[in-house]
Amino acid sequence: MAATGPAELLATWEAGLAQQGSGRALLLHRAARPEAGADALLSVPLGERAADLFALRRALFGERMQVTVDCAGPDCGEAMEFDFDAAEAAELGARPRLPDGGLRVAEDGWVVAFRLPTVADLAAVSSVAVDPPDARRRLGARCALSARRDGRAATDEELAALPEPVLKRFAEAAEEADPAAEVVLNIACPVCGAGTPAELDIAAYLWTELDAWARDVLLDVHLLASAYGWSEPQILALSPLRRRYYLELCADA
Numbered sequence: 001m002a003a004t005g006p007a008e009l010l011a012t013w014e015a016g017l018a019q020q021g022s023g024r025a026l027l028l029h030r031a032a033r034p035e036a037g038a039d040a041l042l043s044v045p046l047g048e049r050a051a052d053l054f055a056l057r058r059a060l061f062g063e064r065m066q067v068t069v070d071c072a073g074p075d076c077g078e079a080m081e082f083d084f085d086a087a088e089a090a091e092l093g094a095r096p097r098l099p100d101g102g103l104r105v106a107e108d109g110w111v112v113a114f115r116l117p118t119v120a121d122l123a124a125v126s127s128v129a130v131d132p133p134d135a136r137r138r139l140g141a142r143c144a145l146s147a148r149r150d151g152r153a154a155t156d157e158e159l160a161a162l163p164e165p166v167l168k169r170f171a172e173a174a175e176e177a178d179p180a181a182e183v184v185l186n187i188a189c190p191v192c193g194a195g196t197p198a199e200l201d202i203a204a205y206l207w208t209e210l211d212a213w214a215r216d217v218l219l220d221v222h223l224l225a226s227a228y229g230w231s232e233p234q235i236l237a238l239s240p241l242r243r244r245y246y247l248e249l250c251a252d253a
Helices: 006-016 021-032 038-042 046-061 086-092 119-128 132-143 164-177 202-228 232-236 240-252
Strands: 065-070 079-084 103-107 110-114 144-149 184-188 195-199
Touching: 006 021, 006 202, 006 232, 021 038, 021 046, 021 119, 021 202, 038 119, 046 119, 046 202, 065 195, 079 184, 103 164, 110 132, 110 164, 119 132, 132 144, 132 164, 202 232, 202 240
Parallel strands: none
Antiparallel strands: 065 079, 103 110, 110 144, 184 195
């Protein structure tokens, strides 16, 4: 994990202001793996990116993650807040476990070997898919390494229209091999007892934290520059503890 300093983090935040979810996720991943190019980052499985972002989050903001979700129970809507500890984050951030030869699915006369979906796969499919079934078919066709139907090689037309049972088995196998690709927590409401599924999107969560951190740091820069005439690089070079101490002195003056 790269040791990312405040200047680099502010540059990542500034670049992300003009981006949306996928663009911000790529910027965060680049902060986690600055040695990797954009093509390499887009080619990793979704769970591997999640593992990198979980590690970056722990390095920047610690191991306690606070999650808020509204109860989905009928006539409830209770706001629920809970802490997500380091052990759980490490487990959900586990890297993919892909069997040799890919994910093998046998269903209804089909035998298909799939690779795990990557960040680039999802971006390509979401840009052209018209509905969820179409997205599943396109994703399955992109990730298929080989396919046989009733003992013969499947045609390109057949591969582009894989049946739903095959795609379902592929989704199940991918979820087992890459559990961090989509993390969904089931939260029991303390008021009504209903279970509420809550998706933990680590890229969106981390961006929200980075945004709040960046605005706080820029306020610190403004106050210290006004009080002492220091430049932004000089202020960012201070440790957070020393920066806070100088701010306290300014408040007491």
